Amino acid sequence: MLLEYIPILYLMLVAIGFGVITVILSSLIGPKKMTREKAASYECGLPSEGFQYFQTPIKFYVFALLFLIFDLECIFLYPWAVHYNQLGLFGFVEMLIFICILLVCYVYVWKKGALEWD
Amino acid sequence: MLESMLLYLAAALTLVTSVMVAVTRNTVHSALWMVASCFLLAVVFLFLRLQFMAALQVIIYAGAVMMFIIFAIMMLNLRVNPGRIQLRSTKTAGLVLVLFLFPALLLLLGMGRGIAALQGQVSLRALEQFGEVPLLANVMFSDYLLPFELVSILLTVGVIGAVALAKKRKD
């Protein structure tokens, strides 16, 4: 089984190596004439106003949490799907209950307005 | 031989990255070390022949949970941890917790629960014969059916809590 992971290790080394070497090479080859104006962050030509870092709206946080919950649910479905031909109709009913409970929660989130971008 | 050496290497790297999570001041850097730690833990699972667990570790922890944490950090705008504040009481509590939990963990290992994990129903031979995922599904959808269904209620509670918190200001 571990043999299947040897190429994955190789490719991981190649992929990360490609990225690292490219970044290093480009910083070596390119010209370097740094000025203060160049180092300023790119906005619209005028001096930058306000903070570069500000709070992200809480909506993103809610969506990240919803993603986490539904991702968990989704992962539970994978063993079920692999084993489905042995579980048959009984397995279907099991999953129906599981998904229905979560659909109730989905409807709650929708009704509460958490899926809106306002 | 080579395999166990690699396993120890992965385990040691997991420890190192975990320590880095604790000692890094910048919160985003700290979160990134945690991603690395989760990923390396997945590698440890691989050496234990638990591929599905490794995949879960990457998808759920390194992917979803850490993404959630990074969004939380960004929401709170914690660019650099203000390291000046010394939380003495928290430190003491942490020390006490570690002093209690570490021997408890060792005790668990000594009782053989930790080491014997690959015996019984999920033995190495069963893994090779049936494959990990069918083995897991077989147990999960028959013996542990009720806990499995209860998980969905747990997830529902989590969602409702989050939405209630986030929507508070509007009401």
Add this chain to the structure above:
Amino acid sequence: MSELLLTLAVKSVLVVSVCMLMVAYLTLAERKILGFIQLRYGPNRVGYWGLLQPIADGIKAFLKEELTPANADRKVFLLAPIISIAAPMLLLVVIPFGDTVTLFGREFTLYLSNPDIGILFVLGISTLGSYGGVLGGWASGNKYGYIGGVRSTAMMVSYELSMAFAVICVVLLSNSLSLVDIVHSQAGVWNIFKAPVAFLIFLISGLAELNRTPFDMPEAEAELCCGYNVEYSSMKFALFFFGEYTHLFILGCLTTTLFLGGWHGPLLPGIIWFFIKTFAVIFLCIWQRATFPRLRWDFVMKLEWKFLLPLAIVNVLATGFIVAIF
């Protein structure tokens, strides 16, 4: 053992270099196809029919000055483009380009690796790849980049959900997580005919994960300049760009593997069929870029959370019901 390691190493290097060459020419193909659709020539000065254009672009990107903004987080700023290119490149390892071939009296498999959990590997690594955008935007210390990064990642993870649910239908039909087994199970009827809804959901979510038009939200030129890569220059920018095209190639390969029967097809050898189908999917992705306008950000999220996700979940149940009955 050492011979095996060497063979695998040679194979890995071969697969990566051939695929990366294809990806480099994908950039040219996209510009040519868009030019054709919009009645322009597209690049045609460097080499015959513009064939040396990708190489010229690469050299140019190398020779440009590299800038790091003063208020950037230097380490993460360097890390983000590496993540963006490494994740899709790593995914090449599980793509089954073909079945086995016999060369010099030895059998070779036309895929590098076939782990039992192949499709979960793909989902996991592509989730890790979406860190590239959010970190790049955050680390550059630029308002536009920051908004672009957060948006792109929120969109990518959201669409990953419906994609994962669409993949479950395929797993239900072939009862395996290994990509090679999934292709084997499609020897008779392709999955696109058994699960057409799942195919559509997969393709739409795939486009969103690629940050391509209609979903090129993070890069919305008019509002955000260029999104998360606004402060990147030189080869670091090129890495983001190249990573996106590698991802497009991977999406083509995955769609072919999961829904279009992989290497199966009459007359021609399997690997040729595989690439015909892959490039047909890629052509579709390029074509729709020239056809559809960009969606507004709230519509993008609405489409996923109020339409695709519930549809994908119900679709899983429906597929399960049909499989259980027949």
